[in-house]
Amino acid sequence: MNGRILHFFYLTLFRPWLRYIIGIKYENSTITRELNQFVIVANHNSHFDGASIMASLSREQFIITHPAAEVEYFNKSGLLYFVSKKLLNVIYISRNRTSNEPSALDLLDGLLKAGNSLVLFPEGSRSDPGEMLKFKTGAAVLLKNNPTIPFIPVHLNGLGRVLPKGSRIILPMNSIVKFGEPTYINPISSIEEITQLLRESIEKLSLPTDKNYNKFAY
Amino acid sequence: MSDFILSTPTEIQWIFISLFIFLALCSVSFHLLILKTPTKFLSELKSRTNSWWKIAICVFIVATFPKAFATIIFIYLSFLAFREVISVIPLRSVDRKTLAIAYLSIPLHYLFIYLNWIELYTIFIPIIMLFVIAAFISASGIPYKAGRSIAIIYTTCILTIFLPSHLMMILNLDIPNHVIGNTGLFVFFIFIIAFNDVFQFVWGKLLGKTMVLPKISPNKTLEGLLLGVSTTILLALVLRFLTPFNIPHTIIIGGLVGFSGFIGDISLSAVKRDLIIKDFSQAIPGHGGVLDRIDSLIVGAPIFYYFVRHLIPAYL
Numbered sequence: 001m002n003g004r005i006l007h008f009f010y011l012t013l014f015r016p017w018l019r020y021i022i023g024i025k026y027e028n029s030t031i032t033r034e035l036n037q038f039v040i041v042a043n044h045n046s047h048f049d050g051a052s053i054m055a056s057l058s059r060e061q062f063i064i065t066h067p068a069a070e071v072e073y074f075n076k077s078g079l080l081y082f083v084s085k086k087l088l089n090v091i092y093i094s095r096n097r098t099s100n101e102p103s104a105l106d107l108l109d110g111l112l113k114a115g116n117s118l119v120l121f122p123e124g125s126r127s128d129p130g131e132m133l134k135f136k137t138g139a140a141v142l143l144k145n146n147p148t149i150p151f152i153p154v155h156l157n158g159l160g161r162v163l164p165k166g167s168r169i170i171l172p173m174n175s176i177v178k179f180g181e182p183t184y185i186n187p188i189s190s191i192e193e194i195t196q197l198l199r200e201s202i203e204k205l206s207l208p209t210d211k212n213y214n215k216f217a218y
Numbered sequence: 219m220s221d222f223i224l225s226t227p228t229e230i231q232w233i234f235i236s237l238f239i240f241l242a243l244c245s246v247s248f249h250l251l252i253l254k255t256p257t258k259f260l261s262e263l264k265s266r267t268n269s270w271w272k273i274a275i276c277v278f279i280v281a282t283f284p285k286a287f288a289t290i291i292f293i294y295l296s297f298l299a300f301r302e303v304i305s306v307i308p309l310r311s312v313d314r315k316t317l318a319i320a321y322l323s324i325p326l327h328y329l330f331i332y333l334n335w336i337e338l339y340t341i342f343i344p345i346i347m348l349f350v351i352a353a354f355i356s357a358s359g360i361p362y363k364a365g366r367s368i369a370i371i372y373t374t375c376i377l378t379i380f381l382p383s384h385l386m387m388i389l390n391l392d393i394p395n396h397v398i399g400n401t402g403l404f405v406f407f408i409f410i411i412a413f414n415d416v417f418q419f420v421w422g423k424l425l426g427k428t429m430v431l432p433k434i435s436p437n438k439t440l441e442g443l444l445l446g447v448s449t450t451i452l453l454a455l456v457l458r459f460l461t462p463f464n465i466p467h468t469i470i471i472g473g474l475v476g477f478s479g480f481i482g483d484i485s486l487s488a489v490k491r492d493l494i495i496k497d498f499s500q501a502i503p504g505h506g507g508v509l510d511r512i513d514s515l516i517v518g519a520p521i522f523y524y525f526v527r528h529l530i531p532a533y534l
C-alpha cells in the first residue's frame with residue numbers, strides 16, 4: 001500500500017485508537033525525529049509491540065522503517081500475514097532457509113546499508129508479561145557491522161496484558177511505550193558485550209512501579 | 219445548535235459564564251506569572267487549571283447539550299476509570315474474558331439510563347453483572363483465587379460504572395413545579411462537591427493540626443474536614459436558587475455531600491496505599507487519574523440522587 005495513505009490511516013485512526021481506547025502512553029517518542037537512521041531494540045510481549053512502535057514514527061521514517069518478523073510464524077494465519085505485510089511494513093526473515101536465498105542477517109544488513117531503519121525484538125519470540133527471554137545475537141551482529149547507525153532501546157510495559165501470547169481478546173489497559181536515548185556501539189566490543197548492553201539499556205528504562213502494569217497474578 | 223444553549227435557564231447560563239470568566243482570569247494570571255518568574259509550583263497550577271477547563275467544558279456540555287452528548291461523555295469517563303483500576307491490579311490471565319464482558323457492560327448501562335429504563339439500570343450492574351461476572355469466572359475452570367477475581371472485578375464495576383452513573387441519573391429525575399429542573403440540581407451538586415474538595419484542602423493547609431488517618435491520607439485533618447464541610451454548607455445555601463430545596467434540606471444535603479466527599483477520598487486512598495501507588499494513572503495532567511479526581515463524587519452522587527428522589531414528593 002502507498003506509504004503516504006498508510007501513514008494517514010495511522011495518524012487519523014490507528015494512533016488515536018491506541019492512545020485513547022487501548023491506553024498506550026508514549027514517553028520520549030519524539031527522540032526518533034532527530035535521526036535519519038536507527039535500529040529500535042525492544043522487549044517483546046505482544047503482537048501490539050511492533051504496531052505501537054510504528055505508530056509513533058513520523059511519515060518519512062515510517063516509510064523506511066521495517067520490523068523484522070519470522071515468516072514461519074506469520075505465515076500461519078492469513079489475517080496476521082496481511083496485517084503485518086501491508087500495514088506494518090514487516091520484513092520477513094526465515095530461520096530454515098534454502099541454500100540459494102540470502103540469510104536473514106544478510107537481508108537485514110542490506111536494508112540497513114540501503115538507508116532503512118529496523119525494529120528488532122532480540123528475544124526472538126513473545127515472552128510472558130514482565131519477563132524477558134535470553135537475547136539472541138542477531139541484533140548485536142547487525143549493529144557491530146553498522147557502527148554508524150545508533151540503536152534506540154524501547155521498553156514496552158503493559159502491552160503483554162493488552163494482547164498476550166495465545167489470546168484473541170484485545171483488552172484496553174494502560175500501558176507505557178518508553179523510548180531511551182540513541183546509543184552508538186563501540187565496534188571493538190564483542191557480540192556478547194553488545195547483546196548485554198542492549199539488554200541493560202532496555203532494563204534501565206523500567207521503573208520498580210512498572211510491575212503493577214505488567215503482570216498477571218498467579 | 220445554539221437553540222438548546224439558549225433554552226437553558228438564565229440562572230444556569232449565568233453560572234457558566236461566571237465560571238468561564240473565573241477560569242480565564244486564573245489562566246491569564248498564571249500565564250503572566252510564569253512569564254515573570256517560572257517555578258515548578260506555578261507550572262503545576264497552570265496544568266491543573268488547564269485540566270479544570272476540560273472538566274468545566276464537559277460539565278457544560280452535559281448540562282446544556284442534548285442527553286446523547288452526556289451519555290457519550292459518561293461512557294468515556296467510566297471507561298477510563300475502569301481501565302485505570304484494572305491496569306494497576308494484577309488479575310489472572312484467565313480473567314480476560316470476564317474483563318471484556320465488564321467493558322461491554324459500560325455502554326449498555328448508560329444506554330439504559332439514556333432510555334430511562336429505571337428498573338433495569340438500578341439492578342443491571344449490582345445484580346445482573348454480579349451473576350454474569352461470577353458465571354464467567356467460574357467458567358474459566360481454574361478455582362485458584364477465583365473469589366478474589368470475582369470480588370475485584372465486581373467492586374470495580376460498582377466503583378467506576380454504577381456509582382458515578384448516579385450523576386447522569388440526576389438528569390432523569392422529573393421535578394415538577396420548578397423552573398430550572400434537574401439541570402439546576404446537576405450543576406448544584408457538581409459545584410458543591412468540587413468546591414468541597416477545594417475547601418477541605420485549603421482549610422487543612424491553613425489550620426490543619428489533628429491528622430485523622432495518618433497512615434492512609436496524611437493530608438486529611440479534622441480541622442480541614444469540619445471547616446470544609448461548614449463552608450460547603452454555606453456554598454449550598456448560596457446556590458440554593460438552583461434547587462427546589464428549602465433551607466433545612468439545603469443544610470442537610472450540604473453536610474451529607476461534604477462528609478461523603480471525605481469518605482470517598484479516604485476509601486480510595488486506602489486502596490492506593492495498599493497497591494503502593496500514588497495515583498491510579500496520569501490521565502488528567504496535574505490531578506492524576508480519572509478516579510483520583512472523581513473519588514469524592516463516587517460516594518456523593520448516589521447519596522444526593524436518593525436524597526433528591528425521596529424529597530421530590532415533599533415539593534409537589
